[in-house]
Amino acid sequence: MNIFWFITTLLLLHSCTPGVGMDHGIVGGKVSIPHSHPYMVYIRDTQTHSACGGFLVREDFVMTAAHCKRDHLMVYLGVNDTNHLPEGIEVDAFPHPNFALQINKTCDDIMLLKLKTPATLNKTVNIIDLPETNKEKISSNCMVMGWGWQEYNEKSASRVLKEVNLTLLDAENCGAPQILCTEGTVGPARGDSGGPLICGNVPQGIVSYYKMNESTSYLTMYTNISHYLPWIHKIMNGFL
Ligand SMILES: *[C@@H]1O[C@H](CO)[C@@H](O)[C@H](O)[C@H]1NC(C)=O
Ligand SMILES: *[C@@H]1O[C@H](CO)[C@@H](O)[C@H](O)[C@H]1NC(C)=O
Ligand SMILES: *[C@@H]1O[C@H](CO)[C@@H](O)[C@H](O)[C@H]1NC(C)=O
Numbered sequence: 741m742n743i744f745w746f747i748t749t750l751l752l753l754h755s756c757t758p759g760v761g762m763d764h765g766i767v768g769g770k771v772s773i774p775h776s777h778p779y780m781v782y783i784r785d786t787q788t789h790s791a792c793g794g795f796l797v798r799e800d801f802v803m804t805a806a807h808c809k810r811d812h813l814m815v816y817l818g819v820n821d822t823n824h825l826p827e828g829i830e831v832d833a834f835p836h837p838n839f840a841l842q843i844n845k846t847c848d849d850i851m852l853l854k855l856k857t858p859a860t861l862n863k864t865v866n867i868i869d870l871p872e873t874n875k876e877k878i879s880s881n882c883m884v885m886g887w888g889w890q891e892y893n894e895k896s897a898s899r900v901l902k903e904v905n906l907t908l909l910d911a912e913n914c915g916a917p918q919i920l921c922t923e924g925t926v927g928p929a930r931g932d933s934g935g936p937l938i939c940g941n942v943p944q945g946i947v948s949y950y951k952m953n954e955s956t957s958y959l960t961m962y963t964n965i966s967h968y969l970p971w972i973h974k975i976m977n978g979f980l
């Protein structure tokens with residue numbers, strides 16, 4: 741079995757096998773222009789302060805990773821600086837039902853959060869449209885963003901949103917059709933879990949976990965959103 745790390749801000753010793761806390765962050769990239777990605781959502785547990793990213797896919801739904809599930813999650817919309825958060829919105833969590841059933845939890849790492857108060861869209865809060873069909877060709881020019889750690893081996897969450905460009909690897913290198921992957925010395929870091937991988941302006945992936953490939957290179961895995969469209973529509977259409 742491969743060793744892998746989730747990209748949350750908490751060690752998940754109880755749920756990943758073997759569990760080792762991820763210890764690097766969005767290394768490289770640049771600070772995003774404030775509010776240039778208005779779909780981006782900051783997610784935090786009010787008790788543990790464990791943080792994740794997410795993205796607004798409808799006025800009443802945020803998409804994120806299933807391993808970001810905690811008991812007291814709040815979502816924050818239109819965030820620029822995490823030290824100055826707007827009022828949080830409470831949610832009901834819909835993690836993919838198969839995620840909890842796996843031993844190593846490397847698949848089906850997708851969750852929808854239903855906002856108890858729907859978002860009011862404006863210049864700094866907006867929706868990003870999901871892929872329309874699972875037949876779309878995924879562009880390999882991608883970008884990932886988050887408020888996660890910025891340095892290897894150093895707790896260094898970013899107060900402001902950061903983004904980095906990445907190139908998608910061929911499907912054969914990722915191991916499963918449910919997964920997209922990128923490789924390199926830059927990319928999502930601890931605290932960036934749940935954020936979107938935007939390829940050609942479409943959210944195609946959800947930041948999930950990484951594996952060390954070489955001592956300096958990491959293979960980062962993302963949930964392949966297209967693969968889950970039927971499940972996504974089933975959940976969201978249940979609240980129309
Ligand atoms: C996770 O478990 C599945 C089924 O038990 C296995 O096929 C897969 O290779 C495992 N993945 C990793 C990364 O260990
Ligand atoms: C975003 O936050 C940063 C860091 O606090 C601050 O310097 C900047 O002025 C803020 N920008 C906007 C548009 O709020
Ligand atoms: C947009 O909505 C957010 C969240 O509801 C709010 O914090 C922000 O002040 C609003 N911005 C404008 C320009 O109305």
Ligand SMILES: *[C@@H]1O[C@H](CO)[C@@H](O)[C@H](O)[C@H]1NC(C)=O
Pocket residue numbers: 769770903904905
């Ligand atoms: C990512 O690529 C786009 C277009 O190629 C470019 O405009 C942008 O500045 C790049 N972003 C970063 C963080 O390098």
Ligand SMILES: *[C@@H]1O[C@H](CO)[C@@H](O)[C@H](O)[C@H]1NC(C)=O
Pocket residue numbers: 874875910911916917918919920964966967968
């Ligand atoms: C992602 O899922 C879609 C829909 O199932 C599939 O067509 C596509 O090949 C997958 N992408 C990769 C890179 O595996």
Ligand SMILES: *[C@@H]1O[C@H](CO)[C@@H](O)[C@H](O)[C@H]1NC(C)=O
Pocket residue numbers: 909913923953954959
């Ligand atoms: C990982 O590292 C090996 C050895 O350098 C290399 O051949 C391979 O292309 C890298 N990437 C993946 C996805 O395994």
